[in-house]
Amino acid sequence: MNPVIMVLTLFAGGYLLGSIPFGLILTRMAGATDPRGIGSGSIGATNVLRTGRKGLAALTLLLDAAKAAIAALTAGAIAGPNAALLAAAGAFVGHLFPIWLGFKGGKGVAVYVGILLGLFWPGLLFFAAVWLIVAYARRYSSLAALTASLLTPFFVWSQGRTELAALCAFLTLLLFFMHRTNIQRLLSGTESRIGQKAKETVG
Numbered sequence: 725m726n727p728v729i730m731v732l733t734l735f736a737g738g739y740l741l742g743s744i745p746f747g748l749i750l751t752r753m754a755g756a757t758d759p760r761g762i763g764s765g766s767i768g769a770t771n772v773l774r775t776g777r778k779g780l781a782a783l784t785l786l787l788d789a790a791k792a793a794i795a796a797l798t799a800g801a802i803a804g805p806n807a808a809l810l811a812a813a814g815a816f817v818g819h820l821f822p823i824w825l826g827f828k829g830g831k832g833v834a835v836y837v838g839i840l841l842g843l844f845w846p847g848l849l850f851f852a853a854v855w856l857i858v859a860y861a862r863r864y865s866s867l868a869a870l871t872a873s874l875l876t877p878f879f880v881w882s883q884g885r886t887e888l889a890a891l892c893a894f895l896t897l898l899l900f901f902m903h904r905t906n907i908q909r910l911l912s913g914t915e916s917r918i919g920q921k922a923k924e925t926v927g
Contacts, residue, residue: 730803730807731810734799734803734807734810734811734814735810735811735813735814735817736814737795737799737811737814738795738796738799738810738811738812738813738814738815738816738817738818739814739815739817739818740814740818741791741792741794741795741814741815741818742791742792742795742814742815742816742817742818742819742822742835743818743819743821743822743823743824743829744787744791744822745767745822745824745825745829745830746767746783746784746787746788746791747759747766747767747768747769747771747772747780747784747788747830748760748767748825750772750780750783750784750787751772751775751777751780754777754780756772756775756777756780757775757776759771759772759774759775760828762774762775763916764831764905764906765828766829766830766831767825767829767830768784768788768829768830768831768832768833768834769781769782769784769785769788769833769834770831770833770865770866772784773918774916784834785834785837788819788830788834788835788838789834789835789837789838789841790838791815791819791835791838792812792815792816792819792834792835792836792837792838792839792841792842793838793839793841793842794842795811795812795814795815795842796808796809796811796812796815796838796839796842796843797842798811799811799812800842800843805887806887808842808843809843809887809888809891812839812842812843812891813891813894813895815835815838815839816832816835816836816839816895816898817898819832819834819835820832820898820902830902831869831899831902831903831906832895832898832899832902833869833873833899836851836873836876836892836895836899837851837852839891839892839895840876840892843888844880844883844885844888846883847876847879847880847883847885847888847892850872850875850876850879851872851873851876852872854868854871854872854875854876855868855869855871855872856868858871858872859918863917863918864910864915864917864918865918866903866906866907866909866910866915867910867915869899869903870899870900870903870906870907873892873895873896873899873900874896874900876892876896877889877890877892877893877896880892
């Protein structure tokens with residue numbers, strides 16, 4: 725297969741899998757509040773939690789992580805480690821910008837976790853440890869995720885996984901971009917804390 729077509733195919737496959745909006749699907753099936761109308765307006769697990777449905781939030785987290793891990797592992801098994809990185813990047817972009825929802829999706833934390841799960845589990849343990857420490861200390865999910873994603877590429881690089889570290893750095897940049905309004909709210913002191921049910925409607 726032509727290398728360009730191979731790259732596009734791997735990325736597109738990851739994108740399509742990553743673009744499945746589990747947060748929206750689950751809340752609709754359960755008759756819960758549409759997460760796009762509360763909190764940050766995201767379809768990710770943190771915003772699903774703001775509907776007050778902890779079980780749905782946990783399932784959203786698991787499925788969003790799983791779709792990224794499956795994309796990376798499948799591509800890697802078929803065409804090698806570079807293919808896994810391409811599919812992982814596609815899954816991340818698909819989650820952030822799903823074609824089915826007008827390119828307005830989640831913020832990428834669960835998919836970041838899924839990529840680490842599929843490609844380098846010690847990186848996942850590091851990410852989770854940082855997230856838990858910051859979340860416990862400050863009670864802000866967004867701050868915990870931003871801190872964990874900022875430090876993870878350095879940890880992955882220190883373990884000799886240069887290519888994956890570069891991918892993680894790219895994903896971190898995208899994650900920061902998607903959390904730009906969260907960053908503004910953190911700075912202004914108006915960000916919702918973990919466990920707080922956000923009732924405000926997104927404009």
